[in-house]
Amino acid sequence: MTSRTMKWDKNCRLGNPVMDSQHRLLFAIANELLEISNPAEEMPEIKYLFYHLNDYVRGHFKEEEEYMAKIKYPGLEAHKEKHSLIVHDLNNTIRRGRDVFEIKGRLYDLLNTWIYEHILIEDKKYATWARANNTPQSSPQP
Ligand SMILES: [Fe+2]
Numbered sequence: 001m002t003s004r005t006m007k008w009d010k011n012c013r014l015g016n017p018v019m020d021s022q023h024r025l026l027f028a029i030a031n032e033l034l035e036i037s038n039p040a041e042e043m044p045e046i047k048y049l050f051y052h053l054n055d056y057v058r059g060h061f062k063e064e065e066e067y068m069a070k071i072k073y074p075g076l077e078a079h080k081e082k083h084s085l086i087v088h089d090l091n092n093t094i095r096r097g098r099d100v101f102e103i104k105g106r107l108y109d110l111l112n113t114w115i116y117e118h119i120l121i122e123d124k125k126y127a128t129w130a131r132a133n134n135t136p137q138s139s140p141q142p
Helices: 017-034 043-070 076-096 100-132
Strands: none
Touching: 017 043, 017 100, 043 076, 043 100, 076 100
């Protein structure tokens, strides 16, 4: 069974080293999950990776929101709402999935549309705004 994974490409790059690194790690965790080909045998890994993905997404969104607040990005509130919708959908994906194959399919759709588009459209807006307003780009933590 071939797996569909999330493709990172340069269009995803915001030019903000912290956020770009976090987005790449997000793709990496998601891909580990999507690449599991034998769900029946790998249930503990699926559970662990899903928990990790959920946790990472929340932590990343929180940092992104703190960054947007720090630079006084005017679209912060609207952006936060989009984050809550993604977190909500992510939780529902697991709760509503009938079996692991369905969960994987829904997860792929969610990650590849929601999150990918979110980075390409919404995250690019704050990055563009930050550049236009000369606010600092954060640098990667060690
Ligand atoms: Fe975002």
